[in-house]
Amino acid sequence: MYLGERAPAWTDARPHPVLDDFARRGFHMFGQPVDPAAAADLLSALRADRRYDDSLFLSETEFDADPQYRGVNPRPGRNLLEQFEDRLGFVEQAPQIVGGLTALLGPGYRIMDRKVVCGVPAKSIPPWLKARIAGNPVNNLGAYVKPCNRDVTYFYGIDFHQDLIDFKEREADFVTLYVYLHRVTRADAPLFVLENSHSLGASVFPHDLTRGAAPDSWLYRNPPVGEAMTRQVVLTGDAGFTAVWHACTLHGTQPDDGDEERISLRYLFAPADGLRGGLHGVNQGLGVPLSLQATRVDLDGAGAAAIKANSVNKA
Ligand SMILES: O=C(O)CCC(=O)C(=O)O
Structure with missing residues (x-):
């Protein structure tokens, strides 16, 4: 049962930069990275576990024999990060992260999900697959990797979307x-975030985005709520760089053109049952709908891409 509307408010009288950033921008970049040495150690262990090359993938014949588009992401019992739970304190106990998440969600917040996300470099994608997925808005490659590799999420870019997309x-x-577990440059499929896009609330994927006249600007329309001129911010950074965003903030990645895969950690955090943190105040301030009956219209009945369109690749 969802208790959000009836939950008691937890408030911390002290302002926190993460709350200010969430209200104004819809995301926050932590000024202090999490421990880069611990990030590098974890990265070495993850890279020792497998090769992030074309050996990840099914052959075209194997894929066509039984295409599976759903249930191909990590899940409890099939999640590579479960092997490394005791090495995640550098993120989960980092004071700046605990402070920021407590300001947003209140004390006792919980992990809804945590997993490894890999941006697969172009050279690792088999040619048959590259041809099939060209121009798709969501290139989550889970359908095409061998079942034993579905303990990680693999992307070859994903168009601007809200993380609410998975939660109708x-x-x-x-x-x-x-x-980020290592340095991420413009060539390593960094996250592109659209500043202030959360202010239009929940919106169905794919989103109505047109390039603006100003560099890096996008006109974002979410009728009938309204429209906003947003600015794209490219999240490049060194090992340990960490950012947090609102579930309605549009973000995406381009295909990885670097020589190496990009390996990152992705967490979802929610308030403890019955509590509301500073995020609740931010959401009240937005005054727009923040949930959807249906979150996307880009898939066919089997879960395969039914449209070819992509904005972030034009960024
Ligand atoms: O890491 C990526 O390439 C995209 C990740 C993303 O946007 C997501 O997981 O919501």
Whole structure:
């Protein structure tokens, strides 16, 4: 049962930069990275576990014999990060992260999900697959990797979307935290975030985005709520760089053109049952709908892409 509307408010009288950023921008970049040495250690262990190359993938014949588009992401019991739970304190106990998440969600917030996300470089994608997925808005490659590799989420870019996309009928009461385990440059499929896009609330994917006249600007329309001119911010950073965003903030990635895969950690955090944190105040201030009956219209009945369109690749 969802208790959000009846939950008692937890308030911390002290302002916190993460709340100010959430209200104004819809995301926050932590000024202090999480421990880069611990990030590098975890990265080495993850890279020792497998090769992030074309050996990840099914052959075209194997895929066509039984295409599976759903249930191909990590889940409890099939999640590579479960092997490394005792090495995640550098993120989960980092004072700046605990402070920011407590300001947003209140004390006792919980992990809804945590997993490894890999941006697969172009050279690792088999040619048959590259041809099939060209121009798709969501290139989550879970359908095409061998079942034993589905303990990680693999992307070859994903168009601007809200993380609410995976949660129909749920309010945007949770946040996403993203941690880079190594240096991420413009060539390594960094996250593109559209500043202030959360202000139009919940919106069905794919989104109505047109390039603006100003560099890096996008006109974002979400009728009947309204429209906003937003600015794209590219999240490049060193090992340990961490950012957190609102579930209605549009973000995406381009295909990885770098020589190496990008390996990151992705968390979802929610308030403890019955509590509301500063995010609730931010959401009240937005004054727009924050949940959807249906979150996307880009898939066919089997879960395969039914449209070819992509904005972030034009960014
Ligand atoms: O890491 C990526 O390439 C995209 C990740 C993303 O946007 C997401 O997981 O919501």
